[in-house]
Amino acid sequence: MTYNVRLLLEYDGTNFHGWQRQAGLPTIQGTLEEALARITKQPATLFGAGRTDAGVHAAGQVANFRSSLKLTESSWVKAINSLVPPDIVIRSAEYVPPEFHARYSAKSKVYQYTILTSEQRAPFLRNYVWHVRQPLNIPAMQEASGYLIGTHDFSSFRASECVAKSPVRTLDRLEITYTQLTATAGQESAMPQIRRDFLIPLNRMPCNATMILFTLKARSYLQHMVRNIIGTLNDVGRGRFKPSDVREILEKKDRRYAGPIAPPQGLVLLSVIYDDVF
Amino acid sequence: MTYNVRLLLEYDGTNFHGWQRQAGLPTIQGTLEEALARITKQPATLFGAGRTDAGVHAAGQVANFRSSLKLTESSWVKAINSLVPPDIVIRSAEYVPPEFHARYSAKSKVYQYTILTSEQRAPFLRNYVWHVRQPLNIPAMQEASGYLIGTHDFSSFRASECVAKSPVRTLDRLEITYTQLTATAGQESAMPQIRRDFLIPLNRMPCNATMILFTLKARSYLQHMVRNIIGTLNDVGRGRFKPSDVREILEKKDRRYAGPIAPPQGLVLLSVIYDDVF
Numbered sequence: 001m002t003y004n005v006r007l008l009l010e011y012d013g014t015n016f017h018g019w020q021r022q023a024g025l026p027t028i029q030g031t032l033e034e035a036l037a038r039i040t041k042q043p044a045t046l047f048g049a050g051r052t053d054a055g056v057h058a059a060g061q062v063a064n065f066r067s068s069l070k071l072t073e074s075s076w077v078k079a080i081n082s083l084v085p086p087d088i089v090i091r092s093a094e095y096v097p098p099e100f101h102a103r104y105s106a107k108s109k110v111y112q113y114t115i116l117t118s119e120q121r122a123p124f125l126r127n128y129v130w131h132v133r134q135p136l137n138i139p140a141m142q143e144a145s146g147y148l149i150g151t152h153d154f155s156s157f158r159a160s161e162c163v164a165k166s167p168v169r170t171l172d173r174l175e176i177t178y179t180q181l182t183a184t185a186g187q188e189s190a191m192p193q194i195r196r197d198f199l200i201p202l203n204r205m206p207c208n209a210t211m212i213l214f215t216l217k218a219r220s221y222l223q224h225m226v227r228n229i230i231g232t233l234n235d236v237g238r239g240r241f242k243p244s245d246v247r248e249i250l251e252k253k254d255r256r257y258a259g260p261i262a263p264p265q266g267l268v269l270l271s272v273i274y275d276d277v278f
Numbered sequence: 279m280t281y282n283v284r285l286l287l288e289y290d291g292t293n294f295h296g297w298q299r300q301a302g303l304p305t306i307q308g309t310l311e312e313a314l315a316r317i318t319k320q321p322a323t324l325f326g327a328g329r330t331d332a333g334v335h336a337a338g339q340v341a342n343f344r345s346s347l348k349l350t351e352s353s354w355v356k357a358i359n360s361l362v363p364p365d366i367v368i369r370s371a372e373y374v375p376p377e378f379h380a381r382y383s384a385k386s387k388v389y390q391y392t393i394l395t396s397e398q399r400a401p402f403l404r405n406y407v408w409h410v411r412q413p414l415n416i417p418a419m420q421e422a423s424g425y426l427i428g429t430h431d432f433s434s435f436r437a438s439e440c441v442a443k444s445p446v447r448t449l450d451r452l453e454i455t456y457t458q459l460t461a462t463a464g465q466e467s468a469m470p471q472i473r474r475d476f477l478i479p480l481n482r483m484p485c486n487a488t489m490i491l492f493t494l495k496a497r498s499y500l501q502h503m504v505r506n507i508i509g510t511l512n513d514v515g516r517g518r519f520k521p522s523d524v525r526e527i528l529e530k531k532d533r534r535y536a537g538p539i540a541p542p543q544g545l546v547l548l549s550v551i552y553d554d555v556f
Binding site: 010011012057081086089091120122123126 | 288290355359366
C-alpha cells in the first residue's frame, strides 16, 4: 500500500539555495527529502506547489510525497521537524487521495512582495524586504498594475531559462497596498496599526518609511514572473516608465523591454489554494 | 580641536560576537571602529552604552567617539553606513559636550526580552525570540517579578565573570505583558492587534501561540543580569519555582540558586535615556 501525504510548511529562505534539490547545496526540497528518507528508510521524492528561488520565503508552501510507511499525521509533523533545521517547520500533515499532486492540483497560488522605501535601511528587515531609498509613486504603480491583471502573454516578464510551454498566464489579482510609517522622536518609530511592543525587535522601522505590499494571485506563473513584474512596477514608481508603458511592454512580448528583476528576499509564497478546504 | 560625537544605532546581533571588540571576530564595536578609522584616518575608540552579548540585538544603542575631523552630522551617518554591513545602521549622529560618555552619562537603559510559547517553532522569529514549547503561568511570573523590582543585591543573577564592584542594582521597572495569537484555519494565523498583511513574512505565527514580552528598566545591570532574571522567571512560569522562591533566591546572594541563563536572541537593547532630550 502506498500513501500520499500532503504537508503544509513554512520556511525562511535566507540560508537556502531555493526549493529545488541541487547536489551539494542546501535546498528546502533536498533537506526535507533527506529527513523523509531517514524516517522511511527509503528514497523520497517531494513535490512542491511552488519552486521558490534562493532567498525567497514561504509562509504557506504545500508539498506531497508517497510513502509505504504509515505514521499518524502528527507523528509525520514531529518526526520531520525533529530532523530539519529551525528555519523550516512543518505545520501539518494529512493523508490525501492518490491523485493529489501539490503542484498540478493547485487552483491558485498567492504570493506577496514587500518593498520598504526609506532613506535609511532597516537591519531587522534586510532579509524580508526590498529596500528602496527614494519614495515611489504608488498611484502610478497601481494604475500600471491594472494592465497586467487578466489573461496575457507574459513573455516580457519571463526568465530566459523558463521552460513553460506557453507564455500565457492569467493573473487573477495584483493589489498594491501600503502603510506610511511615521516617527514621533529620534528613538521612537511606530507603525500605526501595530501595537508598539510587538514591533521590537522585529518591525523596528526607520523614520518616515513606507511599506508597500504587492499581493498576486494566479493558478500558475512563469519563471521569475512575479519578480519581473515587481521590478517593472518599481520602475513605474520611480518614474522611469509611465503606467501605460506597461501595456506596451506586455505587447512587445520581449523580456528586454521590462524592468530589471526584483531581488528575492521581498517575496513570500503566502498560500496555495486547492478545491478541498485545507 | 577634538569633537565628541554621539551615535544612535540599531543592529541585528545574530551574526556578531556581541558589542565588544575581539581580535579576529566580527563584533559591533570592532566593525564600527574600523569604519571610523577609515573615515578619520586615525585609530578610533567607540564607547557603547550597553555591551550586548553575542546574538543580542539593539534597537536604540547609543555610543560616542572623539575625533579631530569635523563632518556635518548627516555626513557622519552616511559615511559610517556606507562602510558597515546591512545588519548595522546608524540612525543619527550629533555633536555633544566633551564630558558626555555613552555609558557613564546614561540615566537608564531599557531592555526587552521576548518568549514565544507555542507547540511548534516559528522560522521567521528564530533569531528574535526564545521559543518555549509549553505554556507558561504568566500571573505567577508577574507575581515573582514584583520581588525583583527595587534596589537589591543581585548576586544570584550575576555572571561569575562579572567585574562590577558592587552587586547592588536598582531595577526601576520589570513588566510582563503578553498577547495570545489565535489561528482561524490551517493556513491562517493572526495577531489580533496587527494588520494581517504586515505579518508576512515577518510575524507569521504558529497557531495558538503566546508572545510574552518582558520590559526592564535600570540605570545599570550586572553582567547577564537580564538573561538570568528571564531564565528564572521562565522556571517560575513552568512551575519549577513558586513566585515567592524568587525572593529567597535573591536573599541567597548565590548564582547557583537561580534558574539557567535565557538564550541571547530574545533580548534587545531598546533605548538609553540621558538627561538631555535625545
